Amino acid sequence: MALTEEQTIELRKQLSEQIKNLPEDQKKQAQEQIDSMTPEALESMLKQQQERQQIFRQIVEGKIPSKKIAENEDAIAILDIKPISKGHTLIIPKIAVKKAKDISQNTFNLAKEVVKQAHEKLDTESAEILTQFNFGEIIINVIPIYDKSLNLDSPRTEPSKEELEEISQKMKLEKKVEIIEKIEKEKETIKLNRKIP
Template identity: 30%
Template sequence: MSSLFTKIVHGEIPAYKIAEDSQFLAFLDVRPNAKGHTLCIPKKEVDYIFDMDEQMYMELMRFSRKVALALEKTVECKRVGVAVVGLEVPHVHVHLIPLNDMGDMNFANHHEMSEEQLKELAESIHVNL
């Protein structure tokens, strides 16, 4: 059965896309820890990050860096935090979270945003790629 993220890759579930290439996709988390919380995923469904081959792992990190730099240009923050947890969805995903304090990394906290706010933010980040 396809993961939630594979369904996003195939267009079966909508997402606020920021960046995409032939191997990877970046989109806004709809339950963000902070404004701009973004997920970077490989299009190929792999459950655990360390099961990825080294080349794909390095390319995912390169893709994530590019997105993080665009986030820094778009969302006011001290820096962009990075987390890979891998328990909630069985598909590798890198969390990029704009940080102003350590509480922004707490996955129990969620920043409420409307669909319109998410759409506008995704477009703004994309422009800064």
């Protein structure tokens, strides 16, 4: 679907607004690039940006592979592929949340379960539970602490697929299955003396 002329003008205006705080030389270069873009190029850029903003929805729907370690009715827990520390986990609400106050208690409960699992399986000292607005929605970061304090600005690592798989297997929370035993009542048989008529 091609952008109308009005949409193209509005998009150029929005892009110009986003670059207004750049240094003058960068701002001039960026503005020239915006002005030279065809409507098709603008539309393509807009589509890419929208797809990028929906990355967590695609993970929740299983369209993007992830190392899922836990799930409940409201959220999933996946390993961060560029973790701050070993076992760094993202808790993603199943329904996109735009404000931290709208995160369900069930979602926070999943984060607490992940902290407990990290402590038991990875021998952590503690963990940071931090909310973050990323790609247009709020997620929760569970960052295991081993020997020093960490936050979202701490350096990230790039573990191999094998390392992520190993951590995933250690951290995976088993679903609790309630086993309900059926107890059949014994049928009582009443024995009466035979009466002779």
